[in-house]
Amino acid sequence: MNISDYLSALLLIAGGLFFLAGTLGLLRFPDIYTRLHALTKADNVGLGLMVAGLAIQADSWAVVGKLLLIWGLVLLAGASVAYLIANGALKRGIRLWRR
Amino acid sequence: MLFDALLGLLLLGLAWLLLSCRDLFKAIVLFVAFGLLMAIVWVRLDAPDVALAEVAIGAGLTGALLMSALAKLPVDNPPGRYSNEKTHWLLPLTLALMLLLVASGLGYALWSLPVIAPGLSGEVAANLEQSGVSNPVTAVLLNFRGYDTLLEIVVLLLALLGVWSLNSLDATPATAEKPANLVLDTLMRLLVPLLILVAAYLLWAGANSPGGAFQAGAVLAAAGVLLLLAGWRLPTALAGLPLRLALVAGPVAFITLAALTLLNARLLELPVEHAGMLILLLETFAMFSIGVTLAALFLGQRPQERGGSA
Amino acid sequence: MNSAILYALVGVGIFSLGLYALILHPHLLRKILAINVMGSGLFLVLIALAKRTGEPLPDLVPQAMVITGIVVAFSATALALALMVRVAKENHRAELSDDESQQP
DSSP: OOHHHHHHHHHHHHHHHHHHHHHHHHHHSSSHHHHHHHHHHHHHHHHHHHHHHHHHHOSSHHHHHHHHHHHHHHHHHHHHHHHHHHHHHHHTTOOOOOO | OHHHHHHHHHHHHHHHHHHHOSOHHHHHHHHHHHHHHHHHHHHHTTOHHHHHHIIIIIIIIHHHHHHHHHHHSOTTSOTTOOSSSSOOSHHHHHHHHHHHHHHHHHHHHHHTSOSOOOTTHHHHHHHGGGTSOSOHHHHIIIIITHHHHHHHHHHHHHHHHHHHHHSOOOOSOSBOSSOSOHHHHHHHHHHHHHHHHHHHHHHHHTTTSSOOHHHHHHHHHHHHHHHHHTTBOOOTTTTTHHHHHHHHHHHHHHHHHHHHHHHHSSTTOOOGGGHHHHHHHHHHHHHHHHHHHHHHHHHOSOOOOTTOOO | OOHHHHHHHHHHHHHHHHHHHHHHOOBHHHHHHHHHHHHHHHHHHHHHHTTTTSSSSOOHHHHHHHHHHHHHHHHHHHHHHHHHHHHHHHHSSSBOOSOGGGOO
């Protein structure tokens, strides 16, 4: 193990923690809007950290480019789908959670 | 090994959950999750080509298809009902016991299999040089066992014919005046060209790394599904002969090649010096047809034609 | 026990669970889901057993067959779902009844 291995291990574990937090939010938050919030935020950052951690280990710049492309696509799809789900929920009259 | 055991348990648990959960919508979501987990298992078992096919077709397209079918069911249908009558305890118990017996028998049979069985891997490796491609899975699909793939494409076409004859014409107007949703519309405009590019890449890469006509066709179909979800419909001028030509392009290319190879060799035995080029050509037609057929299966109804009667 | 046999046994388990649900649940969508789960279990057995080559590379012929199988399973599912939608339209419910006299 050299310094770059440690760095990517750190990034991967940090990414995993973000996924864990997002999943916890999905399970524990009270309504659909807060759940979406937890899920998209955590997954976008968590996947970003994982991509960074894997990019350090990549053999060539082409692989780094593909990893970044995957991240960009997930960001795009995640954001759009979160909007579509929330929009659909609002249209069906699902109320926002209030304490 | 520990990871494999955990993954196996998770798969079994997920299968049980998705089959016993009361809400059908939830069951479909769990089924998609099950498919994604299967894809991880395929990678663990050194089958990246299968993983790609599973993610694109097994989880993605099947999930979308199940969702759209669920939306077509009558709403008053009580989905909460777990079983038909008052569930008598005797039937499930007997069934569970019998299946336990069958499963133990199968498990014992698997357990007593030889630990090392090379199968056909030696033959594949020995003949890979002559196949024209360096990805052995593509070599098996398109060269060594090309007739399987030919019949499979015909099965796809037959399924589409069955679906078309079961349901009425698609009544959605050809072009919506207003996009159904601005975000969905923008997403579609960004993703569809990219998906077509990815399909072309998968097709090209399939010659020497994981990928190939089926995975590429599934990605192409995903682009079609996205277009259909965003409210786009095939222009009526294209829904007649052009659509049918697109559907049969793959089978026709395959059958033509099969007939030509019959002339100077055996069925679908590709000449070694042209094999690579022929496989790429076949895969291009097959990808196109597979993509169009899968997207048409998702629509589930015959699209409206110009001048056609409803 | 190696991981190939482990996954093959998991495949048998998934297959049996699917068969159980297929027989027990009357709703057609559940039956279609169950058949798909059974198929996944079957594919798992095939691919897991193909790993027993004793070399790093597994046997690739079953893998190619499973890719074919996934596509055929998809087209069968599409046809089954179309049939189900049609049955639901005729019967007003997506179930098959054991009792012939109950049919309208």
